[in-house]
Amino acid sequence: MAGSLESERKAIEAEESRLAERRKRLQEREQSERQKLIGKSILMRASEEQLDTVLKRIKALGLDETIKRLA
Numbered sequence: 001m002a003g004s005l006e007s008e009r010k011a012i013e014a015e016e017s018r019l020a021e022r023r024k025r026l027q028e029r030e031q032s033e034r035q036k037l038i039g040k041s042i043l044m045r046a047s048e049e050q051l052d053t054v055l056k057r058i059k060a061l062g063l064d065e066t067i068k069r070l071a
Contacts, residue, residue, distance in 0.1 A: 038044070043051060058066045 043054070046054065061069070
C-alpha cells in the first residue's frame with residue numbers, strides 16, 4: 001500500500017511538472033504574439049522619446065483608463 005501511495009505521489013509530481021512546462025510555453029507564445037502585434041503597430045514608428053512618454057502615461061493611468069480615454 002505504501003509503495004502504491006508513493007508511486008501515485010511521484011506520478012502526480014511528474015504531471016504537475018509537465019503542466020508547469022506547458023504553462024511556461026503558453027506564456028512564451030502569448031508574449032511572442034503580443035510582441036508581433038506591437039511590432040506591427042504605429043508604436044514602432046514612434047521616437048524613443050514619444051514611446052517613453054506614451055508608456056509612462058499608460059503606467060500612470062492604468063491600461064483600462066487609457067483604453068477608455070482613447071475610445
